[in-house]
Amino acid sequence: MGLIWTMIAKRLGLGLLTLFVISVIIFSATELLPGDFAKAILGQSATEETLAAFRKEIGLDLPAYQRYFNWLGGALQGDFGTSLSGNKRPVADLIATRLGNTLFLALYAAAIAVPLSLVLGILAALYRNSIFDRAANAAALTSISFPEFFVAYILIFVLAQSGFFPSMTRMDADTSLGEALYRAFLPALTLTLVVTAHMMRMTRAAIINLLASPYIEMARLKGIDPMRVILKHALPNALAPIITVIALNLAYLITGVVVVEVVFVYPGLGQLMVDSVAKRDFPVVQAVALIFAAAYVLLNLTADVLSTLSNPRLIHRK
Structure with missing residues (x-):
């Protein structure tokens, strides 16, 4: 059975590495989408002050790498953030x-x-x-x-x-x-x-x-x-x-x-x-x-x- 546990450990390691790469791809894909995310949520009539306050509220004022590690750290703890639509329920509850x-x-x-x-x-x-x-x-x-x-x-x-x-x-x-x-x-x-x-x-x-x-x-x-x-x-x-x-x-x-x-x-x-x-x-x-x-x-x-x-x-x- 030692071979089985060794194989499981190797597969788990490769699986975690694969998930890490996939998480980078997922986050990067959403970052590369065209358009202003804050303006798409608040609408074209939103003022610059409102847009800036909203970006700060959801963390868009931070660098991309910092937002990625914040998101990944939260995901490892089961916290995927807050939904930006509807009544802003926690994403974990929606899922x-x-x-x-x-x-x-x-x-x-x-x-x-x-x-x-x-x-x-x-x-x-x-x-x-x-x-x-x-x-x-x-x-x-x-x-x-x-x-x-x-x-x-x-x-x-x-x-x-x-x-x-x-x-x-x-x-x-x-x-x-x-x-x-x-x-x-x-x-x-x-x-x-x-x-x-x-x-x-x-x-x-x-x-x-x-x-x-x-x-x-x-x-x-x-x-x-x-x-x-x-x-x-x-x-x-x-x-x-x-x-x-x-x-x-x-x-x-x-x-x-x-x-x-x-x-x-x-x-x-x-x-x-x-x-x-x-x-x-x-x-x-x-x-x-x-x-x-x-x-x-x-x-x-x-x-x-x-x-x-x-x-x-x-x-x-x-």
Whole structure:
């Protein structure tokens, strides 16, 4: 297990370094945006004295590097500053109300997509080159080719216009679990159709790659049922690439929900980020972007650890 802890420490170090670089990019990107930020918030009619007082209030009178380290130090303590729009609530409070909704949508989509991908991938490998295999691959390639917003609008046209599901997702603290599952079904189905294809094709490819192995041939010669050969002998040895692609797609489900949340007006982090960009509420934009980056780095670390644990040859190296 020493190798695992060493790998985790190295990955954590690289992850923290990556997050530091990303934080610099996020802060620099907002700094390079054209226009006067204070004037955009207060309006063109604001006087120079009002603009100067506002810049001093939010720290724009300080040098850029000093504002960056102040922001980074606050972010490390969970303090992302104050929102510049609305009633000037703390950014952490705004994110807390939306983060749970985004995680719920991501887990909802994952609960559908992961089992479905594994089943379709195993069946496609078992019935390779059959009509089912070709149809599944064709459907997977089709779903990969369509952008998320196009899939979302097709589902709205087919399922929402007919009255089966709502086209806009409304969530609040009083919404029950059953009602939440019903309201969020279309956004979750959109994400499922997008990520299932990648996981299904990787599962199929990993299992087919192992079916030509000598121990698989021996199991077949013994007359073992083909499904049992795949589930008991091939699948455990194909877990490393499958776990990696599942973890990466889970990272996408959390960080790539922006378009889907906007289409369905889903009250998550993606919708909050788009609204904040429109209002030039940069503290919120910076905080949400940093959270997305941290989630992606953490899930990549999880994928590395799980894929290593699933393959004894990576643990006991010679």
